[in-house]
Amino acid sequence: MEKDADILGKYRSISNKLKKRFLKRPNVAEGSEQYGALGKCLQQQECPQYAAFCYLAQARCEHTLVNVAGEGQALLEAARNFVHAELDNVGLRCPSFHEHLTAAINCYCHAVRVHIENKNSPLAAALCLELGSVLQKVNKPGEAMVHYQRAADLQSQSPLDCLVSLGHVASCKIQSRDYDGALGVFTEMAYLAQESGGSGTTGQPIGAYCDIIVQCEITRVLLLMLLQPSPQRIRPEHAQTLEKYAWETNEENTPSQFLDEDLFLLLQSVVMACQSQDIEALSLLQVDLWPRLSAEQNDLLQLVVHEISHPASDSVM
Template identity: 70%
Template sequence: MDKDNDVLSKYRAVTNKLRKRFLKKPNVSEGSEQFASLAKSLQQQECPQYAGFCCLAQARCEHTLANAPGEAQALTQAARSFLEAELFNRSLKYPGFEEHLTAAINCYGHAIRVHIENKQVALAASLCLELGNVLMRLNKQVEAMGHFQRAAELQSQSPLDCLDALEMVAIAKIDTKDYEGSLAVLTEMAYLAQERGGSSATGKPIGAYCDILSRCEVTRVLLLMLLQPTPQRIRPEHAQTLEKYAWETTEDNFTVQYLGEDLFLLLQSVVMACQSHDLGCLQALQTDLWPYLNTEQNQILHLVIQELSHPAGEGV
């Protein structure tokens, strides 16, 4: 209790110095430094929620000083302190109303606005991604999607960064079983990578864009096998994707180049096994495909096999 009183008295002492007095202008810069020092001390004493409040007070001082970078930095530190307090409470299974998480989200949002107002778009986008990743860790995928989407929009002039953010949107949608939504995002990513990643000489995507196209292609094919849209309902762009796996493909086919021949042939076999409802073949292919697929893709393939094992209308 004495410790709490000591913290409160120090906080009040700094606050009192900043009050306007007749013919005396408060030293806001000094107040900001003292709040920062108090926040650092509280962080070292493992009192992150109190440190967060001090960082907020520091941010107000920096705002008064019209120091936007300092304000954004203090707000970001406040967000991380509140988040630390939330994670600590969760580790203890402490019942609460997620008040520290709410404070952290508000601080992140305020810092993002400050960066945007000062044309620091890349910094704003990085905080959107940071907040999105935090929410994913806390199993709040729906909330995370909005922040990943905003990061993608902010980075529209930086294609690779935009694609990375969109990929996080697609992963969040897979986690929430919104497979059609994820398929739509991955299709958007494929078009963007084709359009923005071409070399000046050949016009075909190169480098990192090929890696992104490969991940999009594999996930899209697996999602289509899971969703099994009817010929009447399948979108033209999705029908075009599946057509590549229904016929013999020449070696100069660009899809083969960025997937690799082995992976392309395995995917082609998956499409054919699903279309012929050959469960045994699909289970054998799962073993062969495992090293090529990431966590989300392996999860989708597992769901495809489950769906084939228990078709709609049959009991489990």
């Protein structure tokens, strides 16, 4: 494209070629190709919002041509360019109504709908995950959660992928300080991993499913210590989880097939320290647990320590 090219003029020129003429059928395939080429040029010139509009026009052409794959790809390019424009505004701290983000969400949702209608649930789920990641990046965990949950629903036939998506849902709930909701999601994940990950010979979860069960177990214990539900309000499945970590637990009830002995004893000690409000012991346990936990779990443990240290502060509930 020439240095001082009239971008709007080029766009209009392509659009005019696609207008219906008497006894002349417009060449929609050529128009789609030209919109795509103009979009690429605008991307190279760092004009993502204008490139996005070109890709939207290309998507309309592909829809007319009944090219589902082409339509979905053009919508995705439009969405990513709108995201680029939004992140540019955020980086420059430009005041805005987040119109680029809204346009990106609409493009992603349209692309998801196109793939669902074409019976391509895996690709639709991948786009839901990508949109969720974008929304988390701009600090909108509540909105991201909706799309992560939709991805999990679309992945119902693929348990491992579904568990990964549910993990993102739970992380968004933690980020939104909905700890009770996060506890419910991790409990659902533990049951799903237990049911779906069993081997044909032993029936016990294997491989990645075991890792997910361990991570769910650790996070559920930390969330319960953070929430400190009363005996009257605690749900049976959560009470059953805490019973595993009582001092009088017998060997049959310990989750030794998933947790190694040292980690189990450390979590058991955390539960006891929280129940006895022993902040000194809890601080020492935090040092031992720190290298064995994920960043999210360490943040939860820090919140637990803070809540035990400051009982008069506002409850997380």
